[in-house]
Amino acid sequence: MPNSSSGARRVTWSSKADPDGRVRERWRRADCRTDWAHCGREWDAVAVELQRGLDALDALGLGLRQGYPVLADYLSNRLYVMVDPGTGHVCRDVPGVRVLSTGSQVLVPVSGAGTIAAHWVSPPRAARLVDSGKLAGALLRLVDVGAVAS
Template structure:
């Protein structure tokens, strides 16, 4: 059963598509529970490598209460943080991939399990995104923790 929050999240995500209704219907019928949605209109995605991404989320989560949506691939080897449109074109960071205007991303249906990509933090349906400045600060803290952990081995 779909909750009101999941319905709002579906509507918000689908609104990024050129034809939101057709996109939503196809997405809901897809046996894999995923859709290909365009980045750059409502959000960009910054994709971080696994360990840095997981640690960044661990730093960010208590700092902001609830960050914007975060995708994780199978095994959480990469995490994708949803940030305001235009962020990807200005982002400079080693190992960070920006997905913005002109690119598409595989997005799972909120509330449904998939075999590959999943929500580490599902969308709230209100369009909450992660503030790029806070994300950058959390990434610096995560990197520092990673260096400290490596020194203590």
């Protein structure tokens, strides 16, 4: 969908479901390092199936380049959406969601382009996290739509 002010196409979260050749080449060439990050300190992580999570972020209308930390594990087809610490439990009852909080860890890129198992779809650039209540609502609406379509 064209952007009325610049004529440029709006990049959607869903467009990140499959890493393009450029990203894959960076993974092959880069000196990438990953490490375990503790959840529950700076953020909780909401883990969900990759495409469903991206669709939920599109439904929320969040800008892909706004610095919301969102991590993809393309090997396990999992998306990790970072929310305020202590608020991930809001998503706990959403079907297909796993919440990582205090006592859990998630693999994150710490140098280079990341890896196929830990790639920032949207690297953290600001003190901005996805609202867990809004994320839960968007994920639940997608479940409802899927149930109606079946």
